[in-house]
Structure formats: C-alpha cells, structure tokens
Amino acid sequence: QVQLVESGGGVxxxxxxxxxxxxxxxxxxxxYALHWVRQAPGKGLEWVAVISSDASDKYFADSVKGRFTISxxxxxxxxxxxxxxxxxxxxxxxxxxxxxxxxxxxxxxDPWGQGTLVTVSS
Amino acid sequence: DIQMTQSPxxxxxxxxxxxxxxxxASQSISNWLAWYQQKPGKAPNLLIYKASSLESGVPSRxxxxxxGTEFTLTISSLQPDDFATYxxxxxxxxxxxxxxxxxxxxx
Numbered sequence: 001q002v003q004l005v006e007s008g009g010g011v012x013x014x015x016x017x018x019x020x021x022x023x024x025x026x027x028x029x030x031x032y033a034l035h036w037v038r039q040a041p042g043k044g045l046e047w048v049a050v051i052s053s054d055a056s057d058k059y060f061a062d063s064v065k066g067r068f069t070i071s072x073x074x075x076x077x078x079x080x081x082x083x084x085x086x087x088x089x090x091x092x093x094x095x096x097x098x099x100x101x102x103x104x105x106x107x108x109x110d111p112w113g114q115g116t117l118v119t120v121s122s
Numbered sequence: 123d124i125q126m127t128q129s130p131x132x133x134x135x136x137x138x139x140x141x142x143x144x145x146x147a148s149q150s151i152s153n154w155l156a157w158y159q160q161k162p163g164k165a166p167n168l169l170i171y172k173a174s175s176l177e178s179g180v181p182s183r184x185x186x187x188x189x190g191t192e193f194t195l196t197i198s199s200l201q202p203d204d205f206a207t208y209x210x211x212x213x214x215x216x217x218x219x220x221x222x223x224x225x226x227x228x229x
Binding site: 035044045046047050057059061062095100105106107108109110111112113114115 | 123166168213219
C-alpha cells in the first residue's frame with residue numbers, strides 16, 4: 001500500500017539547520033508532486049512547500065520562503081525539506097503528503113505520513 | 123493569501139445525528155476545496171476533494187457541497203468513530219490554506 005515515512009526531526013537551537021526526509025513506497029514516486037505540511041502543538045495545519053514530480057517547480061509558504069528549501073531524489077523515492085535559520089515558531093510536527101493527482105497538481109493531499117516532530121528551542 | 127474561515131469551532135452531537143460544518147473562503151476558489159478528518163496523535167485523512175468528490179474508502183455518510191466561497195461538509199448519521207477534528211483546505215495558484223478546524227465532540 002501507499003506509505004510515506006518521515007524522519008530527521010529532533011531538538012535544534014534557534015538559527016541552526018535541520019534536514020527532514022520522507023521515504024515513499026507503494027506508488028510511482030516520480031509521477032507525483034509532493035508537499036510538506038506542518039502543525040504546531042495544539043494548532044491547525046499549515047502548508048509549507050510543494051515540489052513538482054520532476055523537481056522543476058517549487059513553491060513555498062511566505063512564512064518559510066528564503067529559509068526552507070525542498071528537494072527530491074526520484075532514484076531513492078525520497079523527499080527532503082532543508083530548514084535553515086530555524087525559529088522557535090517553526091516548532092511543529094512536519095508531515096509529508098502526496099499530491100492528490102497523478103502527473104499534475106491536484107490541490108489536495110493524500111496520503112500523509114505519520115509526521116516527525118521538530119522542536120526549536122535554546 | 124486566501125483565508126479560510128470554518129464554523130463552528132466546536133460541535134457537540136450524538137450518535138445518529140446529522141451534522142454540518144461550514145467553510146468560507148475570502149475569495150472565490152471555484153471547487154478547489156478538500157476536507158480532512160484528524161484524530162488525536164494521527165495524521166489527517168482525506169475525506170472529500172474538489173468540494174464534493176468522496177475519496178475512495180470513505181463512508182458514504184460523508185458528503186461535501188459548495189463552490190465559490192461557501193462550502194459544507196455533512197455527516198448524515200454520526201457514528202462513534204466520527205468524533206474527531208475536521209478541517210477544510212483550499213488550493214489556489216500554488217498556495218494552500220487550511221481552516222482552523224472543527225472539533226466534533228460527543229454530547
């Protein structure tokens with residue numbers, strides 16, 4: 001079955017960097033756009049970034065633009081989120097999610113991984 | 123950015139009730155709206171996409187409607203497994219925003 005598994009979360013000091021990974025299985029990874037979505041403790045969901053199937057297009061939320069980058073390795077079925085200049089407000093569970101439409105941007109997220117917690121604290 | 127306003131924020135209901143949750147967009151989004159269910163400690167789960175399309179495997183008691191700026195999620199007859207938080211999400215020009223969520227509680 002389709003599965004997404006995030007890793008790389010942890011505790012990091014403000015201003016430092018962290019890289020999250022998302023391993024995928026059960027579908028043709030190279031034909032789907034992929035997203036990162038986060039959820040601060042006790043708060044709602046916030047979309048972070050999307051990367052197209054061939055990595056030619058990348059879009060970011062204003063809150064992370066210029067600090068976060070997104071990449072993928074289609075040969076390894078893995079999605080990445082590179083987070084730089086981390087702030088306390090970046091503390092959240094980070095989910096990777098597959099775009100809902102094969103070969104294009106569908107506008108919805110399905111399925112989601114189980115999430116990885118990033119805590120930014122001194 | 124397009125803002126999504128969801129109501130109510132909390133809803134108390136009983137098994138067997140029919141419930142409706144509303145989501146309003148700050149500008150027209152056509153039918154680019156999805157609904158998710160989230161249980162504590164779990165990732166969200168897609169219920170409805172493109173405003174009214176039922177995701178495969180989701181029970182038919184869930185339905186979505188609306189277009190433009192007004193959307194609704196309806197659960198026709200609440201089951202014990204349905205008590206959770208529900209969230210809408212819009213897509214517009216490579217930007218995605220979520221509503222703040224509706225917590226559905228047992229009355």
